[in-house]
Amino acid sequence: MKIQGNTILITGGATGIGLALAESFMEKGNKVIVCARTEEHLVHAKERLPGLQTRKCDLSKDSERRDLHDWAISNFPETNVLINNAGIQRVIDFRKGLSDLDRHREVDGEDEIEINFRTYVQLAAAFVPAFIKQKDAAIVNVSSGLGFIPLTIMPIYCATKAAIHSFSVSLRHQLKDTSIKVFEIIPPTVDTELDKGARASRGQQDRGIPPDLVAKEALPRMEKDEYEIAIGRAENIRAASGIDFDRIFNNMNRT
Numbered sequence: 001m002k003i004q005g006n007t008i009l010i011t012g013g014a015t016g017i018g019l020a021l022a023e024s025f026m027e028k029g030n031k032v033i034v035c036a037r038t039e040e041h042l043v044h045a046k047e048r049l050p051g052l053q054t055r056k057c058d059l060s061k062d063s064e065r066r067d068l069h070d071w072a073i074s075n076f077p078e079t080n081v082l083i084n085n086a087g088i089q090r091v092i093d094f095r096k097g098l099s100d101l102d103r104h105r106e107v108d109g110e111d112e113i114e115i116n117f118r119t120y121v122q123l124a125a126a127f128v129p130a131f132i133k134q135k136d137a138a139i140v141n142v143s144s145g146l147g148f149i150p151l152t153i154m155p156i157y158c159a160t161k162a163a164i165h166s167f168s169v170s171l172r173h174q175l176k177d178t179s180i181k182v183f184e185i186i187p188p189t190v191d192t193e194l195d196k197g198a199r200a201s202r203g204q205q206d207r208g209i210p211p212d213l214v215a216k217e218a219l220p221r222m223e224k225d226e227y228e229i230a231i232g233r234a235e236n237i238r239a240a241s242g243i244d245f246d247r248i249f250n251n252m253n254r255t
């Protein structure tokens with residue numbers, strides 16, 4: 001894909017990997033719009049990157065996902081790249097039955113399936129009709145090495161990331177004769193606030209690579225139309241999980 005002159009919407013782009021991608025794309029001469037739930041994060045992001053466009057929204061809500069799409073298309077009709085990046089990560093113990101699951105969903109208002117997966121699917125579907133009319137467009141889904149081999153203390157997170165991988169493969173195949181390219185960025189452990197301190201509380205020393213490194217590696221690989229961009233240790237995990245995938249996939253999808 002071309003990595004200059006785009007108008008790019010990055011979900012969850014006010015912190016972490018999303019903000020690093022925003023910064024790198026702005027340095028290359030792209031217009032970047034980010035959305036997040038937390039006003040304070042949006043304000044800080046704008047202080048760091050003054051040209052950034054921001055929008056407050058809660059992607060766990062269907063109505064706010066629809067509003068985000070409508071707002072972006074009416075204010076920035078030239079939008080041609082969607083980066084589905086917003087995500088949450090929770091440790092869930094199924095030995096506790098529904099109580100641990102409900103604690104996150106009902107008490108904290110955090111539903112990993114809704115935020116990590118349904119949002120990606122819904123925004124992709126919403127933006128495709130406008131993107132198809134653009135000369136060049138892209139949908140970029142941020143998954144994780146944990147989508148290929150799960151860390152079982154966070155079973156839903158890993159399942160949503162595996163789902164994003166599968167969804168990206170199908171979406172890329174469905175859109176192969178259009179102007180829309182579909183990318184998947186597969187980060188390893190990255191030093192962000194994604195886990196809300198859970199790594200530290202279980203004594204995990206390795207905080208991972210800085211988010212800037214993800215952006216630094218991803219952009220040149222996107223420019224070369226490398227559709228699955230596994231970074232650092234995520235590449236080892238992905239390679240270990242996939243033997244003879246293409247032959248089997250092509251046999252299944254011959255029509």
Ligand SMILES: NC(=O)c1ccc[n+]([C@@H]2O[C@H](COP(=O)([O-])OP(=O)(O)OC[C@H]3O[C@@H](n4cnc5c(N)ncnc54)[C@H](OP(=O)(O)O)[C@@H]3O)[C@@H](O)[C@H]2O)c1
Pocket residue numbers: 011012013014015016017018035036037038039041057058059060085086087088089115142143144145186187188189190191192193194195208211
């Ligand atoms: N960090 C890692 O080790 C790692 C590894 C592999 C993949 N990833 C993936 O990379 C992506 C970015 O994560 P990150 O590590 O950069 O963590 P992060 O800094 O916490 O970024 C996640 C972003 O998602 C936003 N978000 C969460 N729920 C939202 C909602 N309901 N509505 C709108 N925005 C919401 C957050 O905004 P608010 O703070 O305002 O809620 C935050 O800006 C995620 O998809 C994650 O799964 C991360």
